[in-house]
Amino acid sequence: RGVRDRLRPVLMTACITALGMIPLLLATGPGSEIQRPLAIVVTGGLVTSTALTLLLLPLLxxxxGTARSQRASIRTPAGSSVE
Incomplete structure (x- = not known):
C-alpha cells in the first residue's frame, strides 16, 4: 500500500532531478571535466535509490514487518493492547 501511495511523488522527484542533470551530462565547455563525472554519479545514485525505495524496501x-507483527500478536494476551 505504501508503494502505491508514494510512487508518484518519488518518480516525479527522480525524473525532475534527472532532467536537471542532462545539461551537466552533455556539457563540453570549460569545467565540464568536473561537472560530467559529478552528474554521472548523481544520476546513478538517483536511479539506484529510486529503485531501492520502490522495489527492495517494500519487500524488506x-x-x-510481517514476522514482527505475528510475534507481537502471539505474545499479547487476548483483550490487552500493545503500546
Whole structure:
C-alpha cells in the first residue's frame, strides 16, 4: 500500500532531478571535466535509490514487518493492547 501511495511523488522527484542533470551530462565547455563525472554519479545514485525505495524496501518491510507483527500478536494476551 505504501508503494502505491508514494510512487508518484518519488518518480516525479527522480525524473525532475534527472532532467536537471542532462545539461551537466552533455556539457563540453570549460569545467565540464568536473561537472560530467559529478552528474554521472548523481544520476546513478538517483536511479539506484529510486529503485531501492520502490522495489527492495517494500519487500524488506513485507518480509520482516510481517514476522514482527505475528510475534507481537502471539505474545499479547487476548483483550490487552500493545503500546
Amino acid at each position: 518491510f513485507e518480509r520482516f
